[in-house]
Amino acid sequence: MEKELTMPKLRPEMENGxxxxxLKEEGDTVTAGExxxxxxxxxVVNQIEATESGVLKKQLFEEGDTVNxxxxxxxxxxx
Amino acid sequence: xxxxxxxxHDPFYNQAFEEFVFQxxxxxxxxxxxxxxxxxxxxxxxxxCREVHVETLRKLGIPIVRRMSGxxxxxxxxxxxxxxxxxxxxxxxxxxxxxxxVIEALNDIGVPARKNRTCDIAIGDRKISGSAQHSAGGRxxxxxxxxxxxxxxxxxxxxxxxxxxxxQSKGTVSAICSVTNIADHLAVPMTLEEFRTRLLDRMVxxxxxxxxxxxxxEAEVCRLRDEKxxxxxxxWGKTPAFTYEKSGTFAGVPIRVAYQAKKGMISxxxxxxxxxxxxxxxxxxxGSRLDPEGFAGICRALVGKRAEELMxxxx
Numbered sequence: 001m002e003k004e005l006t007m008p009k010l011r012p013e014m015e016n017g018x019x020x021x022x023l024k025e026e027g028d029t030v031t032a033g034e035x036x037x038x039x040x041x042x043x044v045v046n047q048i049e050a051t052e053s054g055v056l057k058k059q060l061f062e063e064g065d066t067v068n069x070x071x072x073x074x075x076x077x078x079x
Numbered sequence: 080x081x082x083x084x085x086x087x088h089d090p091f092y093n094q095a096f097e098e099f100v101f102q103x104x105x106x107x108x109x110x111x112x113x114x115x116x117x118x119x120x121x122x123x124x125x126x127x128c129r130e131v132h133v134e135t136l137r138k139l140g141i142p143i144v145r146r147m148s149g150x151x152x153x154x155x156x157x158x159x160x161x162x163x164x165x166x167x168x169x170x171x172x173x174x175x176x177x178x179x180x181v182i183e184a185l186n187d188i189g190v191p192a193r194k195n196r197t198c199d200i201a202i203g204d205r206k207i208s209g210s211a212q213h214s215a216g217g218r219x220x221x222x223x224x225x226x227x228x229x230x231x232x233x234x235x236x237x238x239x240x241x242x243x244x245x246x247q248s249k250g251t252v253s254a255i256c257s258v259t260n261i262a263d264h265l266a267v268p269m270t271l272e273e274f275r276t277r278l279l280d281r282m283v284x285x286x287x288x289x290x291x292x293x294x295x296x297e298a299e300v301c302r303l304r305d306e307k308x309x310x311x312x313x314x315w316g317k318t319p320a321f322t323y324e325k326s327g328t329f330a331g332v333p334i335r336v337a338y339q340a341k342k343g344m345i346s347x348x349x350x351x352x353x354x355x356x357x358x359x360x361x362x363x364x365x366g367s368r369l370d371p372e373g374f375a376g377i378c379r380a381l382v383g384k385r386a387e388e389l390m391x392x393x394x
Contacts, residue, residue, distance in 0.1 A: 008170070010170070010171055010172040011171065011172045011173075014172070018124065018249070018251075020123065020124040020319075021124075021317075033216075035215060035216075038123075040123065040124050040149040040251060041149075041172070042149075042172055042174075042197060042198070043122070043148065043149040043150030043151075043197075043198060043210070043211040043212065043251075044148070044149050044172050044211070044212040044213070044214060045123045045124070045147065045148055045149040045211075045212070045213045045214070046172075046213075046214045046215070047214065047215035047216070049215075049216070063319070063320070064249035064250065064319050064320060065249075066249075
């Protein structure tokens, strides 16, 4: 099953965040709780973790891209 | 609330110390105070060359250290006191939760501080403290500077006068703020040592755990310092991708320099200038690391005694 991970809304005023770094590459196996990517907003660097175990199927943005909140960032293939 | 004593003034060690405490003390709230000898500390996702003049810092012997939190570039010296506040986190960004206790503590010990903007502390309209955060695994690290008696002239010179527009790049750009020292605003004067002691006593009341690292833990911090914070991969390899272009006059003739860097590796390098061998320049630069020492070597190979002058065209 495919599962989308989105840019989280971390403050009520937050409109977008910068995808700073991918911590996993496409095809990598990830376990629930493992960090997948890093975002920065309002001087906070946040590690976003996989909510379920699976394989990182697709990175939908490149490092450095500004992404609106609630937009899909990654697709995870779960069992 | 507990504290872990850190007497080191080494900026690389201190970043590693903070990360180690963040990873190791998972249950309690932690408050740390620490100080650095002169150093430039850049945000996790910044282009160093765009923020500061790397050659000036190299000549002054001031190291550049990348930290794990977001935000902009700051200058530390021994007149500045850094604090770190580690706590649990529900996933939302909330600066007030960490800033308010610090501001109250400052007020209690006679510093007329107030919150300013999202995450600054000010006296009047001038900033005495900036802060930034890193969150991972349900834990939050909030840290900030406290300008007590810093050399503001050096701070100004290093962080504001050398913005470099030759870099076209994503990444976090620093804000420029008017700053002041806490020591200039005290009704009853105190020394920096008294300031540290009183602030710590207020944040971590006597009777709360005051810990020191074991020798094994210190060895871990040193390993992290050497393998991460002193590494090229962390400091320069994390530079957001950019394109660089600069043109003007070198050695009396026109020069145009252009290159790209991705994950800190140089490509598409061009130095167009009659005073040097352009083909050799491209050969040396392409595939090389974005690294001031390496660039200095390339400049020496290309133009010998004029290397320093050429460096100004490359970064």
